[in-house]
Amino acid sequence: MKPVFPAPTRRKVLSAGIWTSLSLGFPAMASAGPLLAFPRDGGAHPDFSTEWWYVTGWANAGGQTAAYGFQLTFFRSRIPKTQGMRSGLAARQLIFAHAAITNIRGRKHWHDQRMARSSGRAPGNSPTDTAWADTARTAITLQDWSLVEQNQVLQANLRCADFSLALTLTPTQPVLLQGDQGLSRKGPDAAQTSYYYSLPHMQVQGALELHGKQLVVEPGSTAWLDHEWSQEMLHPDAVGWDWIGINLFDGSALTAFQLRDRHGAAVWDGGSFRTQTALRTFQQGDVVFSPARTWTSPLSQSTYPVEWAVRTPSGTYTVRALLDNQELDSRASTGAIYWEGLSEVRDSQQRLVGRGYLEMTGYASPMRM
Numbered sequence: 001m002k003p004v005f006p007a008p009t010r011r012k013v014l015s016a017g018i019w020t021s022l023s024l025g026f027p028a029m030a031s032a033g034p035l036l037a038f039p040r041d042g043g044a045h046p047d048f049s050t051e052w053w054y055v056t057g058w059a060n061a062g063g064q065t066a067a068y069g070f071q072l073t074f075f076r077s078r079i080p081k082t083q084g085m086r087s088g089l090a091a092r093q094l095i096f097a098h099a100a101i102t103n104i105r106g107r108k109h110w111h112d113q114r115m116a117r118s119s120g121r122a123p124g125n126s127p128t129d130t131a132w133a134d135t136a137r138t139a140i141t142l143q144d145w146s147l148v149e150q151n152q153v154l155q156a157n158l159r160c161a162d163f164s165l166a167l168t169l170t171p172t173q174p175v176l177l178q179g180d181q182g183l184s185r186k187g188p189d190a191a192q193t194s195y196y197y198s199l200p201h202m203q204v205q206g207a208l209e210l211h212g213k214q215l216v217v218e219p220g221s222t223a224w225l226d227h228e229w230s231q232e233m234l235h236p237d238a239v240g241w242d243w244i245g246i247n248l249f250d251g252s253a254l255t256a257f258q259l260r261d262r263h264g265a266a267v268w269d270g271g272s273f274r275t276q277t278a279l280r281t282f283q284q285g286d287v288v289f290s291p292a293r294t295w296t297s298p299l300s301q302s303t304y305p306v307e308w309a310v311r312t313p314s315g316t317y318t319v320r321a322l323l324d325n326q327e328l329d330s331r332a333s334t335g336a337i338y339w340e341g342l343s344e345v346r347d348s349q350q351r352l353v354g355r356g357y358l359e360m361t362g363y364a365s366p367m368r369m
Contacts, residue, residue: 036177036181036182036195036197038175039136039137039138039149039152040135040136040137041195041197041227042137042138042149042227043133043134043135043136043137043138043139044076044133044134044135044140045135045195045229046076046078046092046093046120046133046135047078048078048195048229048230048231049077049078049230049231049232050075050076050077050078050229050230050231050233051075051076051077051227051228051229051230052073052074052075052076052226052227052228052229053073053074053138053140053147053225053226053227054071054073054225054226054227054228055070055071055072055073055147055154055156055169055223055224055225056069056070056071056223056224056245056340056342056356056357057069057070057169057202057204057221057222057223057224058070058221058222058342058355059204059208059215059217059218059221060217060218060219060220060221061207061208061215061216061217061218061221062215063218067103067104067105068101068102068103068104068208068215069100069101069102069104069322069326069341069342069357070099070100070101070102070165070167070208070223071098071099071100071101071340071357072097072098072099072145072147072156072158072165073097073098073099074095074096074097074133074140074142074145074147075094075095075096075097075098075334076093076094076095076133076140077093077094077095077096078092078093079092079093079094079117092118092119092120093117093118093119093120093133094115094116094117094118095115095116095117095118095131095132095133095140095142096113096114096115096142096330096333096334097113097114097115097140097142097145097158097333098111098112098113098328098330098333098334099111099112099113099145099158099160099163099165100112100326100328100340100341101163101165101208101210102322102323102326102341102342103210104322104323104342107323109323109325109326109327109341110160110162110163110210111328111329112160112161112162112163113330113332113333113334114142114143114145114333115142115332115333115334116129116130116131116142116143117131118131118132118133120132130142130143131143137149138154138227144157144158144159145157145158145159146158152170152171153168153169153170153171154168154169154170154202154225155167155168155169156169162210162211163208163209163210163211164208164209165206165208165209166206166207166209167204167205167206167207167208167217167223168204168205168206169202169203169204169223169225170202170203170205171199171201171202172201172202172203173199173200173201173251173253175197175198175199176197176198176199176200176253176255176272176274176279177196177197178196178197178198178255178271178272178281179193179196179270179272179281180281182195182196182197183195183196184196184228184270185268185270185284186230186233186234186235186259186268186270187233187234187235187238187259187267187268188235188267188268189235191231191232192232192233192234192235192268193230193233194228194229194230194233195228195229195230196226196227196228197226197227197228198224198225198226198227198245198253198255199224199225200224200245200247200253200274201222201224201247201251201253202222202223202224202225203221203222203223204217204221204222204223205217205221222247222355224245224247224253224356224357226245234259234367234368235259235267235268237261237262237267238259238260238261238267238268238362238367239260239261239262239362239366239367240259240260240338240360240361240362240363240366240367241257241258241259241260241359241360241361241362241367242257242258242260242289242305242308242358242359242360243255243256243257243358243359243360244256244257244310244319244343244345244356244357244358244359245356245357246317246319246345246354246355246356246357247354247355247356248345248353248354249352249353249354250275250353251275251276252273252274252275252276252354253272253273253274254271254272254273254312254314254317254345254354254356255271255272255273256269256270256271256282256287256289256310256312257269257270257271257287258287258288258289260362262366266288266289268284269282269284269285269286269287269288269289270282270283270284270286270287271286271287271312273312273313273314280313280314282312282313286312286313287310287311287312288310288311289305289308289309289310290308290309290310290311291305291307291308292305292307292308292309292318293305293306293307293320294306295321295324295325297325297327297339299327299329299337300327300329300337300364302327302337302339302363302364303363304327304339304360304363305360306320306321306324306339307319307320307321308358315347315348316347316348317345317346317347317348317353318345318346318347318350319343319344319345319358320343320344320345320346321341321342321343321358322341322342322343322344322355323341323342326339326340326341326342327339328340335368336361336364336365336367337364337365338359338360338361338362338363338364339358339359339360339361339363340357340358340359340360341357341358342355342356342357343355343356343357343358
C-alpha cells in the first residue's frame with residue numbers, strides 16, 4: 001500500500017542561508033519524522049517510486065539577449081522488487097535524462113535523451129552501472145551527462161550529437177519550499193502529494209555548443225531548478241498537467257500548475273509567488289489556466305496551447321511561447337511526447353515582466369506515472 005502524506009505537525013528551522021533546512025514531524029508512520037535537509041535532500045530518494053531534477057533557463061550568448069533556452073532533466077524511477085531478485089548487481093532503478101536547447105532568433109529547437117538501468121549501489125561499486133544517483137547530495141550521472149552539486153553550486157554537463165552544455169549554476173536566493181513547507185498537494189486524495197522544492201534565479205555561467213560552435217554564456221543568464229519526488233502524484237482522472245516556473249525581472253518567482261482531466265478541466269491546481277520579502281502559497285482553486293492560442297505539431301499532430309492567460313492570487317499573467325515548436329519526443333526513454341519550452345510572461349498591462357519555462361503534458365496521450 002502506498003503511504004499517505006499527512007500535514008506536518010511541527011516545523012523547526014535548522015539552519016539559514018541558501019539551503020534552508022526544515023524538520024517535518026509526522027505521525028507514527030515514520031518514527032523520528034522525515035527530515036528535509038540540505039544538501040542531503042538534494043540527493044536521490046530511492047525508496048520513492050518517482051523523482052526528477054529539472055533545470056531550465058535562458059542564456060545570453062553571442063551578443064543576443066535571451067537568445068537561447070536550455071533544459072536538462074534527470075528522472076529516477078524505482079523498479080518494483082520481483083521474487084527471486086537476489087543479485088547485488090541487479091537493476092533497482094531506471095534513470096532517464098532529457099535535454100534541449102532552443103535558439104530563439106534561429107527559430108530552432110534541438111533535443112536528446114538517455115536511459116540506463118542502475119543497481120542503486122554507490123558509484124564504483126557496480127561494474128555494470130552506467131548511471132547512478134547519490135543519496136547524500138545532488139549528484140546524478142547518466143553516461144556522459146551529469147548534474148552535480150559541490151559547495152552549493154551545481155555543475156551541469158552533457159554532450160550530444162548536435163549540442164552540448166557545460167554550465168555552472170549558482171543559487172542567489174534561498175531554497176523555495178513548495179506547498180506546505182515542501183509537501184505539495186497534487187490531487188484530491190491525500191496520497192497525491194509530492195516533496196517539492198525549487199531554486200529560482202540561479203546565476204548561469206559556462207558555455208553552450210551548437211554543431212561545434214561554442215557560445216560563451218554572458219551575464220544576465222538565469223536558471224531555475226525543480227526537484228520533486230513522490231510515491232503517487234496523478235489522480236486517476238488526470239491525463240496530464242500544465243506548469244510554469246518563471247523568474248520575474250524584479251527578483252520574484254512565480255510557480256503555477258494545473259492537472260487536467262481528459263476534457264481539459266482542472267483536477268487540481270496550485271503554485272506559489274515569492275517576492276524578496278514574502279511567500280504566498282496558492283490553494284486549490286486559486287489558479288486558472290485559460291488557453292489563448294494553440295499550435296499543432298506536424299510530428300505528433302498534437303495541439304498545444306502555446307499562449308495562456310494564467311490567473312493567480314498574485315496577478316493575472318500572459319504566458320507566451322517564444323517558439324511554438326518546442327515539442328519533445330521522448331518515446332525512446334520515458335515513453336511520452338510533451339511540450340516544454342522557453343516562454344515570456346507579461347502582466348495584466350501587457351508589460352514584459354519575466355521569462356521562464358512552460359511545460360505541457362498529456363496532449364499527445366495520457367501521462368502514466
